[in-house]
Amino acid sequence: MAICELKGATKTYGSGATEVHAILGIDLTIDAGEFTAFVGPSGSGKTTLLNQIGCLDSPSAGSVHIRGKATAGLSDVKLAGLRAEEIGFIFQSFNLIPVLTAAENVELAMSLAGQDGGHDAALALLAEVGLEGLGGRRPNQLSGGQQQRVAIARALVKKPSIVIADEPTANLDSDSGRAVLDLMRALNEKHGTTFLFSTHDPMVVDYARRVVTLRDGAIVSDERRGAAS
Amino acid sequence: MSDRTLLKLALRNATRRPMRTALTAGMVVAGTALLVICLSWLQGMFGPMLRDATNAAGHVAVRQQAYVEREQLMPLYENLPETAPLVQIIRQQPGVVDVQPRIATGGTLTIGEEIGEVFGLVDGASKAYFTERQNLDADLVAGGRWFEDDAEEMVLGAKVAEEAGAKVGDEAVLLGATQDGSLSPIKGRVVGIVSAGSGAIDRSIYIPLARARWMTDIPDGAIELLVYGADYEDATALAATLSAVPALSELAVQAWSTRPPWSQMGPMVDGIWAFLVFVTIFLAALGIWNTMMMSVLERTDEIGVLRAMGLRRRGAVGLFVVEALVIGVVGSLVGVAVGAVPAWYLATHGIELSEQVTANMGGQFPIRTTIKAALDGGIFASAFACGLLMALIGSLLPAIRAALISPVTAMRSGR
Ligand SMILES: Nc1ncnc2c1ncn2[C@@H]1O[C@H](COP(=O)(O)OP(=O)(O)OP(=O)(O)O)[C@@H](O)[C@H]1O
Ligand SMILES: [Mg+2]
Numbered sequence: 001m002a003i004c005e006l007k008g009a010t011k012t013y014g015s016g017a018t019e020v021h022a023i024l025g026i027d028l029t030i031d032a033g034e035f036t037a038f039v040g041p042s043g044s045g046k047t048t049l050l051n052q053i054g055c056l057d058s059p060s061a062g063s064v065h066i067r068g069k070a071t072a073g074l075s076d077v078k079l080a081g082l083r084a085e086e087i088g089f090i091f092q093s094f095n096l097i098p099v100l101t102a103a104e105n106v107e108l109a110m111s112l113a114g115q116d117g118g119h120d121a122a123l124a125l126l127a128e129v130g131l132e133g134l135g136g137r138r139p140n141q142l143s144g145g146q147q148q149r150v151a152i153a154r155a156l157v158k159k160p161s162i163v164i165a166d167e168p169t170a171n172l173d174s175d176s177g178r179a180v181l182d183l184m185r186a187l188n189e190k191h192g193t194t195f196l197f198s199t200h201d202p203m204v205v206d207y208a209r210r211v212v213t214l215r216d217g218a219i220v221s222d223e224r225r226g227a228a229s
Numbered sequence: 230m231s232d233r234t235l236l237k238l239a240l241r242n243a244t245r246r247p248m249r250t251a252l253t254a255g256m257v258v259a260g261t262a263l264l265v266i267c268l269s270w271l272q273g274m275f276g277p278m279l280r281d282a283t284n285a286a287g288h289v290a291v292r293q294q295a296y297v298e299r300e301q302l303m304p305l306y307e308n309l310p311e312t313a314p315l316v317q318i319i320r321q322q323p324g325v326v327d328v329q330p331r332i333a334t335g336g337t338l339t340i341g342e343e344i345g346e347v348f349g350l351v352d353g354a355s356k357a358y359f360t361e362r363q364n365l366d367a368d369l370v371a372g373g374r375w376f377e378d379d380a381e382e383m384v385l386g387a388k389v390a391e392e393a394g395a396k397v398g399d400e401a402v403l404l405g406a407t408q409d410g411s412l413s414p415i416k417g418r419v420v421g422i423v424s425a426g427s428g429a430i431d432r433s434i435y436i437p438l439a440r441a442r443w444m445t446d447i448p449d450g451a452i453e454l455l456v457y458g459a460d461y462e463d464a465t466a467l468a469a470t471l472s473a474v475p476a477l478s479e480l481a482v483q484a485w486s487t488r489p490p491w492s493q494m495g496p497m498v499d500g501i502w503a504f505l506v507f508v509t510i511f512l513a514a515l516g517i518w519n520t521m522m523m524s525v526l527e528r529t530d531e532i533g534v535l536r537a538m539g540l541r542r543r544g545a546v547g548l549f550v551v552e553a554l555v556i557g558v559v560g561s562l563v564g565v566a567v568g569a570v571p572a573w574y575l576a577t578h579g580i581e582l583s584e585q586v587t588a589n590m591g592g593q594f595p596i597r598t599t600i601k602a603a604l605d606g607g608i609f610a611s612a613f614a615c616g617l618l619m620a621l622i623g624s625l626l627p628a629i630r631a632a633l634i635s636p637v638t639a640m641r642s643g644r
Contacts, residue, residue: 004556031498047640048642050640051637051640054537054640056537056635056636056637056639057637059634061277076541076542077541077542080536080539080541080542080636081539081541083537083538083539084539085540089534089535089537089538089640091639091640091642092642093530093642095530095531095642096536097238097385097531097534098531099238099241099242099244100238100241100247104237107234108230108234108238108538109538110251110537111230111234112230112234112535112540113232113539114539125334154538166640176596185391216372
């Protein structure tokens with residue numbers, strides 16, 4: 001079942017001589033439960049594409065549908081609501097809220113999604129990502145790998161349709177990066193959550209079951225790897 | 230985001246940079262403290278002043294139209310020749326507590342054989358008007374008493390007495406004029422000297438109404454009838470009641486607030502008040518704007534992340550406004566407490582104004598030379614509310630700036 005569909009999706013920055021098509025005419029279908037990597041050289045449009053799928057932005061031309069809902073022309077409030085309910089984010093530099101504890105960071109996502117039972121769900125999920133007993137710590141009392149686990153818990157706790165991770169391991173050493181990817185894969189298999197991530201790291205690409213390669217804002221290859229290692 | 234989460238996050242953010250928060254709160258503290266001091270001072274200055282002034286001038290004054298038109302010249306011939314029937318009618322009107330006929334004019338005072346005459350404002354009315362209405366007997370210097378209504382007696386303001394070299398017990402000659410302009414001397418014994426520290430009171434010569442009638446040759450009348458209700462603030466309603474009385478239809482019936490100098494003073498006092506409040510709020514808000522803007526810029530990535538997680542623009546505005554209001558509540562409470570100390574000192578000790586200042590204010594303003602602040606709950610409440618307003622106004626632009634941060638920022642952060 002397609003949870004995300006892009007048809008001719010285009011994002012243009014600037015106009016006239018300075019016009020840049022960050023992505024141009026992207027056709028793409030994402031099914032529920034995918035574990036997909038977006039690769040390509042710097043500036044090829046990976047982040048821009050993930051922004052479109054993540055409803056952070058809407059397309060200049062073409063269409064993006066999330067669970068059948070078109071994002072183009074939606075008001076800021078509607079887009080924010082869509083993100084709160086359907087999309088979880090994992091960022092390159094973790095971006096936890098520094099004044100909140102790990103557990104509170106996770107609860108925040110549920111609060112923003114308008115869901116109840118945040119505290120218990122947060123503690124349970126923190127245990128699942130291997131941070132049992134660390135829920136009371138502030139981000140600056142956690143290692144980078146631990147912070148990214150909190151971020152994963154924060155992205156997943158509201159049970160989103162899609163989790164978007166833009167270069168999730170770029171700020172981690174390879175062991176922590178591997179551990180984070182193992183965790184993402186495990187959660188993907190256990191909960192069936194869709195994970196979309198971008199990366200420059202071949203090791204990370206190896207985890208993906210589908211690899212979409214971009215160049216100059218267009219898809220140049222879309223390869224499915226069946227049950228990858 | 231639930232209100233509880235928003236409040237929690239705002240509270241945590243407020244404690245994040247203690248120095249900056251202290252600076253923000255400090256501006257609210259300074260603003261509210263200043264307002265408590267200034268507003269209690271203004272109230273202390275104008276409140277008693279208006280009460281004193283309206284006691285002297287009447288809540289409502291009834292005079293000849295022609296007199297009102299040339300009030301500065303004090304034209305004695307534009308008088309009310311028969312006051313007794315008018316007083317009787319006015320006393321029957323609802324809300325009227327007291328009516329006092331009065332003759333105010335000018336005169337020069339001579340003691341014994343001495344040459345060298347001293348000018349004074351001659352105030353002729355009943356003993357009750359001076360002692361019960363204005364409480365002037367409280368300002369009598371030791372050894373004196375007030376005059377009796379039917380006696381050939383007078384009470385002198387301290388300044389007049391000093392310049393004329395008069396003591397209690399002296400015989401004095403007061404040289405005034407009749408209503409048609411002839412010179413008219415009256416004799417009287419000085420039975421008391423008042424020293425109120427007010428230019429107007431200390432420059433006056435107080436005589437019984439009967440003596441004033443004799444001197445001015447207005448045997449049964451007066452210049453004005455001063456009408457009193459229960460409270461000077463209700464004078465406008467009282468004036469309206471009296472204006473409707475047929476016997477007074479030809480006369481000028483004016484509440485104190487519509488007579489000069491108060492007709493200009495009301496808006497002036499309001500203006501000073503508004504200016505003070507406006508400037509204080511503006512300056513404090515400017516400071517708060519500055520520190521809050523620093524916070525917003527510093528937290529750009531974080532706001533982007535919250536926006537990506539589904540925080541609406543309104544929520545971003547709320548986050549900073551609530552943070553500022555939290556700081557504002559604390560700052561206002563501290564500011565009110567801090568301002569109350571000097572205000573309380575001013576309320577109990579007051580500040581001495583020089584005689585020069587009060588004398589220059591002219592006859593209509595019986596300003597006391599020691600002005601005390603007046604503190605009350607209303608002033609604390611106003612200052613507190615203004616403190617919150619400082620926080621609210623100061624945080625508004627930074628909060629809007631925060632709301633304009635795009636959620637895309639989150640994805641670009643850390644690069
Ligand atoms: N806000 C913007 N204004 C103008 N141009 C932009 C903007 N955002 C992205 N671009 C341009 O769009 C193109 C795609 O950028 P994007 O960030 O999506 O690439 P990327 O594949 O994520 O690169 P990287 O691997 O370096 O993260 C680039 O040429 C970039 O310069
Ligand atoms: Mg990128």
